[in-house]
Amino acid sequence: MIRTIALLLSLTFASHAAQAQDWALDGMDPVSYSREGAAIPGRSDIVTMWRGKSWHFATEDNRTAFEANPRAFAPGLGGLCVVALSEGRSEPGNPRYFAVIGQRTYLLRSEAARRRLLADPQHVLMQAKAVWARLHP
Structure with a gap:
C-alpha cells in the first residue's frame, strides 16, 4: 500500500514537472513585460504554442x-541572462528579472544583474550580442 502511494505520488510529480518544462518563461506572460512593466503570471487556460513551448498569458488581448x-x-538573446553573456557565459535568465530596452525584453539572472544592465545598457548589450553571435553563428 505504501509503495503504491509512493509510486502514484512520484508519477504525479513527474507528470507535473514534465508539463512545467514545456512552459515558456515559467508561465510568465511575455506581453506583460512591455505592456505592464511587470512579470505577471499567465493563466493556465490562456495559452498558445510557439517553438515547442506553451506560452501563457494574463489576458486574451495579450495572447x-x-x-x-x-x-x-519573446525575450531577446534566447532568454539568456544578458549580463552573463556580456561576461562570456551562457546562463539562463530568470523570467522574474527583466528589462525592456527599446522594443526588446531581456532576461537577467538576478536583481543585481538587472541593475548592472540598466547602469550601462548600450555597453552591456553590445558585449552580450557579440558573445551571442559567436555562440550562434
Whole structure:
C-alpha cells in the first residue's frame, strides 16, 4: 500500500514537472513585460504554442498580440541572462528579472544583474550580442 502511494505520488510529480518544462518563461506572460512593466503570471487556460513551448498569458488581448508577432514579445538573446553573456557565459535568465530596452525584453539572472544592465545598457548589450553571435553563428 505504501509503495503504491509512493509510486502514484512520484508519477504525479513527474507528470507535473514534465508539463512545467514545456512552459515558456515559467508561465510568465511575455506581453506583460512591455505592456505592464511587470512579470505577471499567465493563466493556465490562456495559452498558445510557439517553438515547442506553451506560452501563457494574463489576458486574451495579450495572447492575440503575441500570436500576431511572437518575436516582438519573446525575450531577446534566447532568454539568456544578458549580463552573463556580456561576461562570456551562457546562463539562463530568470523570467522574474527583466528589462525592456527599446522594443526588446531581456532576461537577467538576478536583481543585481538587472541593475548592472540598466547602469550601462548600450555597453552591456553590445558585449552580450557579440558573445551571442559567436555562440550562434
